[in-house]
Amino acid sequence: MTLTFQSVRVATEYDEEGMLVFNGNRRLVAVLTRLSEQNEIAPGQWFLEAGFGRLGGISHPTFANLETAQVWINQRLVHQN
């Protein structure tokens, strides 16, 4: 599935730089935020801030870059859970 990304500012009060992720039908499936370079947990990585539908579970992984985020999101969208 072809995902599209759209930059957005997210009011997390911590890491604002974000990305809306849409599926092939232009439906919002996830909101990613980029953790700051000072973050103690995963500096500079992308964090699944919120997911919808099949991404709406309790998993909130971090990704080294948007490509790995895209692979993970696609896998989740294709396979149930």
Add this chain to the structure above:
Amino acid sequence: MTVRPSASHNLMIRKLESIVSLSDEEKQALRGLPIQVTSLKTDSDIVRVGDRPSHSFLLVAGFTCVYKLTAEGKRQIVAFHVPGDMPDLHSLHLKVMDTSMATVTPCTIGFIQHEALIQICDRYPRISAAFWRETLVDASIFREWMTGIGRREAYNRMAHLLCEFQVRLSAVGLAEDDTFDLPITQTELADAIGASNVHVNRILQELRANGLIRTSGTQVNVPDWQKLKEAGDFDPLYLHLRQD
């Protein structure tokens, strides 16, 4: 190494006395329990799901957790234990372990054979009741955590957990002037409150920014106990500490 009587016995007695009163004779009997003391590194399993232990353990120093793994390999920590606790005391009667228990710091553990525990319980019904009460309080803690994981926000759950540590460590003399040592990683805290470690990191920052905690290394200081209790929706009733 069998130690008797020892600091381990005194710690066990101090812990039990935080929830029940014991006579001199009962304390003397507890001091006679053979305890095999051993040291374990961080992240060592003490007992695992499916084990049939022939002994229970007394946590003498350090912190341990009770956890379960999902089929996907995700860990939920369902309780932490602090020195003085006997986390798998219930294995005396429930023969097969249904949870695993592991160290989260370097620990000193004292193993006590079930046979010795059964003997002391047979001779001293009030010690038997004290052990029963200890496991009932564990169950009460699980209920409190379940309420938090199901219905409290992650920020409140973390405040609640810190309040719980403060009260439990105080009961065995391990918290002073509203300061206690909490050498538990953010990943472990995340597995305990059911949030991601990124969220836990933000929550700790927020608790600090709001003046509810001060941290220095692994030391946690609570400058305003009342405020932290309110943030955690914390009522220590569920810990059933002795009131007298």
